[in-house]
Amino acid sequence: MSFIDEITFHASAGRGGNGVVRWRHEKAKEFAGAAGGNGGRGGSVFVRAVRDINILSRHKTTKNFRAGNGEDGMGLSKHGKNGEDFFIDLPIGSIAVNRETGRTVELLEEGQTILILHGGRGGLGNEHFKASTNVKPEQSTNGMPGEEADFTVELNLIADIGLVGLPNAGKSSLLNAMTGARAKVASYAFTTLDPNLGVLPGGFIVADIPGLIEGAAEGKGLGDKFLRHIKRTKMIMHLISLEESNNISNKTVDNSYRVIRRELEKFGNGLADKREIIVLTKTDLASPEEVAAAEATLLKYNKEISKVTILDDYSVKKLTEAVIKKVSVTGPTGATGPTGVCAGV
Ligand SMILES: Nc1nc2c(ncn2[C@@H]2O[C@H](COP(=O)(O)OP(=O)(O)OP(=O)(O)O)[C@@H](O)[C@H]2O)c(=O)[nH]1
Ligand SMILES: [Mg+2]
Structure with a gap:
């Protein structure tokens, strides 16, 4: 349809x-x-x-x-x-x-x-x-x-959940796995050029936007203008890939996290204050010890941390359930809508 x-x-x-x-x-x-x-x-x-x-x-x-x-x-x-x-x-x-x-x-x-x-x-x-x-x-x-x-x-679609992360973090892949959307996925950076949308059970809308890099607020990469599509979301899923070669702007998980957080803060509009789940992606490409170390590094931010690989349906299902639960208890969406969200569903 x-x-x-x-x-x-x-x-x-x-x-x-x-x-x-x-x-x-x-x-x-x-x-x-x-x-x-x-x-x-x-x-x-x-x-x-x-x-x-x-x-x-x-x-x-x-x-x-x-x-x-x-x-x-x-x-x-x-x-x-x-x-x-x-x-x-x-x-x-x-x-x-x-x-x-x-x-x-x-x-x-x-x-x-x-x-x-x-x-x-x-x-x-x-x-x-x-x-x-x-x-x-x-x-x-x-x-x-x-x-x-x-x-x-x-x-004027109002997305409930926004996916953010570096290019190649696995945002579009996770959107597809969680919602059955058919967003384009590829192993190079900036595969996503327009936002994609998917719908979770219960009708909650997930928006996948192009990857952000350091300096996006100053126009680097594709810039940060896409963030406006998620400024009314109830929560953000912040994806960090555990595929080592994937870290384009920084080598460590901690830096990956902070690069994106800085861009959210620079964009303003309350994005940095939104409820956030950290999602470690591509866990199949890291050893259990590496996954545990990544998790330990990020504990200091006091955020919920999930681990997922799209190769394991169970991990996707668990994450989906947790997200639906979280978004269901969050208050109603705010007052003015994003404009021009392109629909990929
Ligand atoms: N092994 C493995 N590969 C994954 C997983 N998730 C995504 N990938 C691969 O990672 C690459 C990038 O995935 P995308 O979903 O396009 O990443 P993205 O974050 O949307 O990238 P941009 O749109 O460029 O910002 C693709 O080659 C995917 O097949 C995973 O859980 N495990
Ligand atoms: Mg993408």
């Missing part, structure tokens, strides 16, 4: 039901009093945020979303039933624009629900017009039409 990040559609709120003219019938008295009920309110249309980035593809073929009409009033002073509201599910990060009014709404958190079209008011039955000066009211009013409009929805 191709990834869709923009759709247009028409939506209409429901029409209000009509009020009616009815009379109470009593023994020996035909028109004992006004008893016409009011019409029900037309259903309104809402947008609702869900954790599913593919849902726009499913809406693609629907051109018209419609809430229910209110029912007409009835005799015996009964009001008509309200029309059913309609909820359009959109991915978190969607921006919906009403093309008639220009009103723009943005969905930032799972479950957030915003009214976009008001249902029409129900009409009034003759009972409503009863007064001492009007004991036999003949009047009733019709329900009002609901609002309707064309909408455009654009998706």
Whole structure:
């Protein structure tokens, strides 16, 4: 399925039901009093945020979303039933624009629900017009039409987890292993030129960005502009490869770690303060002693340290579960979205 990040559609709120003219019938008295009920309110249309980035593809073929009409009033002073509201599910990060009014709404958190079209008011039955000066009211009013409009929805994806590390650290490989994405992987530096995305069970989005090197903030390598795609993530996975020849800018694990941390700090935007898991990658290329030594070196940073190799499904599964657990307990994603994330899913 191709990834869709923009759709247009028409939506209409429901029409209000009509009020009616009815009379109470009593023994020996035909028109004992006004008893016409009011019409029900037309259903309104809402947008609702869900954790599913593919849902726009499913809406693609629907051109018209419609809430229910209110029912007409009835005799015996009964009001008509309200029309059913309609909820359009959109991915978190969607921006919906009403093309008639220009009103723009943005969905930032799972479950957030915003009214976009008001249902029409129900009409009034003759009972409503009863007064001492009007004991036999003949009047009733019709329900009002609901609002309707064309909408455009654009998706500004909000990734939950960002992968950072030196070039060749194994970021794209791990994204693929954890999420089934198909990001390009190769044994040279700067394989990834645009961000790739993957989705974990539960709908959490992982963003893999190009590798960083020392001086990225000053434009070295591919620079650090890609970091903006992960500035709203809840957490960062910081990948450090244990493949010795992989250390492009520094020889030691400690330096690899600090190079990236410095770039995160220089970029600002709170990236350096985010929750971080250190992930030692390619553990199959190091001896158990080397893995243990690398871990011991990094303990001083007081971060959770995981070890993984994409050649061992169990290590990937364990890491995936730990990440989902961690990201599930983190608070909602922040207020303004990254722009222009390219989707590799
Ligand atoms: N042996 C082994 N090789 C791995 C592992 N993970 C990744 N690789 C290899 O490491 C190389 C780099 O992997 P990528 O996933 O492209 O690395 P990256 O961090 O995305 O690289 P850039 O996009 O250039 O920053 C590829 O040749 C992968 O096959 C692993 O766990 N074990
Ligand atoms: Mg890559």
